[in-house]
Amino acid sequence: MADNVEAIQKSIKWYFIIGFILIVFSGLTVGLSYVELPTHSLNIIVGMILATIKAALVALIFMHLSHERPLIYKVLAFTVVFVLALFLLFIFSHGDPLEFPGFYNPVE
Amino acid sequence: MSAAAIPHDHDHAHDTAHDHHEPSFLRKYIWSTDHKIIGIQYGLSGLIFLLFGFFLMLLMRWSIAYPGVPVPAVEAIRAIPGISWVFEEMFGRWLNADGSLNGELYNMLGAMHGTIMVFFGIVPLGFAAFGNFVMPLQIGTIDMAFPRLNMLSYWFFFISCVIMVYSFFVGTGPVQTGWTMYSPLASTANIGVTNVWQHGHTWWLTGMVFNISASLLGSVNFIATVINLRTKGMGFMKMPFFTWAMFVIGFLLLLAFPPLEVAAILQLSDRVFGSSFYLPTGLMEGGKHLDISGGGNPLLYQHLFWFLAHPEVYVLILPAFGILTEVIPCNTRRPLWGYKSMVYSVLTLGFLSFLVWAHHMYLTGMGTMMSTYFQITTVLISVPSVILLTCLMISLWGGSIRFNTQMLFACAFLPMFGIGGLTGLPLAFTFIDLALHDTYYVIGHFHYVVAPGTIFGLFAGIYHWFPKVTGRFMNDRLGKWHFWPSLLGMNLVFAPMLVQGMAGFHRRWYDGGKYFENTSGFSHWTTTLTHKIGAFFGFNIPDNMLSLNVVMSIGAFILALGQVPFIFNFWFSIKGGKKIESDNPWDATTLEWATPTPPPHGNFLFDPVAHRGPYEYSVPGHNTDFYPQWESEPGKPVPVPAEKVLAHH
Amino acid sequence: MDIPYTVHARPDTGLYNAKIGVWLFLASEVMLFGGLFSAYIFLRVGADYPWPVHDLDVTLGFINTVVLIASSVTVVMAWAMLKLRKFGWYRINMAITVLCAGVFMFNKTLEYKAKFAHYAVKLSDGTFLTGHLPHGYQVKFGDVTEFAITIPVKNSAVTADPVGYVLPYIEEGTAPKFKTEDGKEVTLDKATFAELRAAALKKAEAEKKSAGTFKLTVTAPLKFAAKPSEIFGYTDTSITFRDGTIATGKLIDDKMTLEVDGIDARGVAQPDNSLAFDHRYLPDWQKAFVANREHHLAEFEKNYPTRDKARSATLQKESLYFKLHSVTPPAEGAAHGEGAKHGAEAHSPTAHGAEHGEAHHPTVILEKKDITFFSNFTPKLNTYYAIYFTLTGLHGAHVVIGALVLAYFLCFDNKRLKQDPEHLANRVEVGGLFWHFVDLVWIFLFPLLYLL
Structure with missing residues (x-):
C-alpha cells in the first residue's frame, strides 16, 4: 500500500491522469455505440471490453488493488x-x- | 459504510474510569455490543422460532393424517382469554367451520414452517448464536471486530422476526406458495388484493430483506474477526474446527445471500410495480390475461433462489459438524482424527456448494450438457461431506467414551446424517430425480439432514456449552429423557416419508393423499407392519400407504413430548442446575474453557497464547489426559495479572 | 479492553479490521450486482420484443458518467491529502465529492420524472403508440342500480368486501343509500356489511349452499369510474370488482385519449399497414412513415452496403419507430428530405417529457378493443424498463448512502481530524473504496442500459 508520504505524492499525478483516461474512454464508448459493426453483438463486446478496461483502472489505481495484500x-x-x-x-x-x-x- | 461503525472510539482508549463504569441493564442485555450477549439473544430467538416452526408442523401433520377431522383442543384454545384472539387471527380465521384444516391454511403453514425453520430457527441458532458466543473465545480475542455492527445485525434480525410473525395477522394471511416462493405463482397469488401491504407475501419479502441484511453484517463480522483478531500463536491450522466451520459459513452467507436479495427485490417489484421479471408473455390466470407486459422468465427466479439455497444447506449443516468436532474429541478423550483433511474438506465443500445449485431444477428441462455438469458437481460435493463424516466416525475409534447427553446426540447425529446424505445421492442423478422430484422422498431426505442431523448437533452444542454460559450443568437424566424420545420420534416421522415418496406421494397434498384412498391398494412391509401393530392394540389401520401418515403423526407427537424435558431442563438449569467446580468442567482443550465462568466483558483474565493444536487429548507422557492450548508448559497454570483479577471481581 | 488493529494494520495480514470488513462487504456487493447483471443478461437473451437501444437520454447519462469519474478522483485525492496532512485540501476534495453525488442524483431525478408522464399503448396488432394521456385513463359506468354480492362459506383469502373494493370508485356522491332484499334502507359501511354478511352466511348454511348471496339495490343510480387495473373485469352491462361483487349498469366510456408522439411498428408483420394508420386513428401519417422508412433503408444501404439489414437493431429502430413532431404530417414534397431527417434524430422520451405541455402532437381516441396493454415508462412497460429502474434505483440508493457517509466524515468527524488523523484517513479510505465501487458499477451500467 502506498502509505509513505513520497509514494502518495507520486501517485497524485496518476490519479488525475487516470481520471482523464476514464473520461476519454467513456466518450469513446458513446461514440462507438453509434457505429454500425457487422453485428450488434460485436458492438456489445467492444463496449464491454472498454468498460472492463475502465473498471480495471478504477480498481487497480483508485482502489489501490495494484499493491494490495x-x-x-x-x-x-x-x-x-x-x-x-x-x-x-x-x-x-x-x-x-x-x-x-x-x-x-x-x-x- | 463499515467505516462509520468502527468499533472503538479511540479517544476513550485508555480511559480506565470508563472501563469500570457499570453499564445500565438496557445497555448490558438489550443494546449490548458484547458478542456473548448477542450470541445468547440469537440463541433464545432461534430456539423460540424452532418451537414455533415445530408447532406449525404439528398442525400440518394433523391435517395429513386426519383430513377433515377437527383439530383437537381448538375449542379449548378459543376459550382462553388473551390467547384466543391471537389464535383466531393467526390460524382460527382460516379453519373450516367445523375446526378442521383446509388447503389454504395448510399452504400457509407449509410455507411458514420452511421459512421459519431455515431462516429464523437453525441459521440464527447454529451460526449466529454458537458462532457469536464460542468463536471469539476459541480464537482468544476480546470481542468481534465490529461490535456495533454485531448489535445492528441482531436488531435487523429482530425486525425481520417481527415482520415475519406480523405477516400472520395481515388481511390475506401469510404466504401460501411454499418456502421457495416460485414465480409466477408467487408473483401473482392474490394479486387482486389492492393494498399490497394486506398480503403476507409483501411482508415475507420485506422480512427476508432484513434477514439477509442481518446475515450479511454477521458474516462480514465473523470473517474479519477470524482473519484479524486471532490471538498470539493461533495460526489458521491451530484453530478449532468449529471456528473453521464458522469461517466457511461466513463466506457462504456473504456471497450466496445477495442473489437471493436480488430475487426478493425483483419479485417485490413484480408484485408492487407490476413488472414482469418472472412472468412470461401471455400468462393467463383464471381464464383472463393478466395486465402485464410479459417477456420475463420464471426460471430466472429459480436460478437466483437456488444460487443461495444450495449453499444455505451447508450453512445449516456445518454448525452441527463444527459442534461435533468439539463434543466428540472431548468425550472420547482422543484427538480429532484427520483435522487437516477435515479443514481442506470444509473449504472444498464451501467452494463447490456454489456450483451445484441447479440440481434442484432438473425438472425445468435443462440441456444435456448442463445437467451433466450439475450431476458431476453434485456427486463431487458428496466427497468432502463423506470425508467430514468419516473423520468424525473414526474419531470414536479406541476412545473411552463418556456417554453424557451431548455425546448421545453426537453419536446419533452420525448415522442420522448418514441416512440423510445417502438418500440424497439418488437425487443427484436426473433420471431418478425426475421421478422423485416434489415427492415426500425429497422431504424425508432433506429432513434427515437437518432435523436429526443439524438439530441433534445443535442440541449437543447446547448441552456442551451450557456450563460455560451459565456456570451450571444441565441435568443429565432429563437430557436422556430428551434424547431417546427425540431419536425415536424423528425416525418415526422421517423414515416413512422415504417409503411414501418412492410410492409417489406428492409433498403438497394437504389431505395426505386421501383423494387416492380408493385407487391405491399399495402395500409395503412397513404398512403391513403398521397394520399388524395397530391390530395388536385393537385399532383398525388399513394396510396401505395412507396408514403411514398416522405413523408419522404419532412420531411427531412423540417428538413433541420429547421436547418437554428439554424445555424444562433448559430454563430450570439456568438457576437450579448443578454448579460447575472449575472453569473447564469437561476437561477440554480449546481456549473458550480458559475464561472465567460466565466469561466477563473482555473474556480473558490473561493474554491467551495458543501453544499447540486444539485437540491434544491423551498426549503420551502428559500428566493429564488433556493438554490445553493455553498451557505453556505441562501442568503449569497461566499466571493471571493481579489487576485483571481485581477488574473482574 | 481495546479491540486491536482498528487503526494500524496487523503485521501478519497487513490489514486493519475495517479494510477487511469493507472488502468483504464489497465482495458481497459484487454478488448483489452480479445477480442483477445476470438477470439483465437472462432477460435480454430471452426477450421476445426488440430490446431498446439508445432509448434513454444519452447526454444526461454521459454527464453523470463524467460526474462520477470526477468524484472518484476527488475522493481518492481527499484520502491522499489527509495522509499528507493537508487538511484544507482534504476538505475541498471531500466537499466536491459530495457535491458530485448531489448533481448525479439531480440528473437521475430529471430522468425518472420524464418517464412517469410518458405512456406506451400496445395495440392489438402489436404496434406501440407512445405519447401522453391528457386526461388519464378510466373506465366509466353509469346507471348502476344493483349489486350482487357472493360470500363463500369456506374461509378464503379474498372475500366479498364492497366497502373496500367497490365504494372507492363511485364518481359522484360518497354515501349512497342501499335497499336490502327485504326492503331495509341502509348506508354501506363496515358494520352494516358485517351484519348483512353474517345473515347471508347463516342462510346459506341453513340451505346447505356453498356460498351466501344477496343483492343490494341503489336508491339513486350511481356513476363509477375506475382504472382498468383496479377492477377485475367488465362487460357492456356489468362490472366485476376485485372482491367478486358484480354491479349492474351501463358502460358509458372506455375509450382512451392519447396525444401520440411516436409510432413503433417493430412488432408488426406489415409495418406499413399498422393499425395505427387505420382510418379512425392516424391515416394521414402513413405516407410520412413509409417515406421515413425508405429514407433510412437507403441511407443504411449507402453507408453499410455489406451489412445484413434485418440484423441491425439500430436500423430497425430508426426505420420502424417513427417519431411525430407536429400535429400535421410533413408536407409530401418534404417527406424525403427535411421531414424525414428531422424524424431520424434520436429524440429520446425524456425530451418529449420536457416538451409536454406544448401539446403539438396529434390526438387519437383509441377504442378499448384495440388496446391490449398500456403503461407509462415504468417497470411495468417491459422487462427492459423493469431492469433499468431496478439497476439504476439500487445504484442510486448506493450513491445516496455513500454520499451520506462521506458527508458525515466531512462535517461531523472534526475531532478525529485533529486528534487522530490516521484513523480518519483509514475511515476515508474505506468510505472511498465504497465510493469507487459505486463508480465501478456505473461504468458497466451506463453502456449496458444507455448505449448497447
Missing part, C-alpha cells in the same frame, strides 16, 4: 469465480436444446 486478492478471486458462475451457468442453462426451433416447438 494477498488476502484481499484471494477473497476477490473467489468472488469473481462465483460471479462468472452466475453469468455463465444461468445463460448456459437457458441456451437449451429443448428450445431450439423445430426441436420442441414445431416451426410454423
